Amino acid sequence: xxxxxxxxxxxxxxxxxxxxxxxxxxxxxxxxxxxYLERPxxxxxxSRAINGNWNAIYVGETDNFSRRLTNELxxxxxxxxxxxxxxxxxxxxxxxxxxxxxxxxxxDLRHSLNPPCNRQ
Numbered sequence: 001x002x003x004x005x006x007x008x009x010x011x012x013x014x015x016x017x018x019x020x021x022x023x024x025x026x027x028x029x030x031x032x033x034x035x036y037l038e039r040p041x042x043x044x045x046x047s048r049a050i051n052g053n054w055n056a057i058y059v060g061e062t063d064n065f066s067r068r069l070t071n072e073l074x075x076x077x078x079x080x081x082x083x084x085x086x087x088x089x090x091x092x093x094x095x096x097x098x099x100x101x102x103x104x105x106x107x108d109l110r111h112s113l114n115p116p117c118n119r120q
Contacts, residue, residue, distance in 0.1 A: 015054055015091050017044060019108030027091035029054075033073065034090070036065035041095045042105045043069060045087040045117070057085045058117035059110045061102040065092060081117045 012028035019025065027044060043065065045058040058078055062068035069090060073079065095102045110118050 015046075017056070017091065017109055018112060019105070020111035021108050023108060025093055025105065025109065027093045029089055029091050031089055032087060033070070036070045036092070038064050038066040039094050039096075040099070040102060041065060042093045042102055042109065044091040044109065044113075044115070045082045045089075046091055047086045047088050054089075054091070056109070056113040056115040057087045058082050058115050059106055059113060061095075061099070061106040063099060063102075078117045085117055 012030055015027050015029045017025050017027055025042075027042075029046075032045075040061075040063045042059070042061045044056050044060075046054045046056050049055045058081075060068075068076070069092070076082070093105070095105060
């Protein structure tokens, strides 16, 4: 979050997620709901596990966090199952550039994390 002087205030906690490729990705952690900026990236709906780690519930990608995770959150195609699975937070990773990189990261994480709400 930025203050009126564009200085970082209370930076979001970082959660490390590891893909099937063993690549480590640093995501910012935010409670649901939160207002996001118009940035492209990968997101993970998650909840805290009993052991203190985070459980991935759904992994997705978007060209606009604000549209997907703020304005249209309630109409997300898996929102009901995500909430029923106990999602309390969203992890986000800003991924500038072409959508192919976002899709590559999303696929890498889905194959590793096997989130229940990504299953058909």
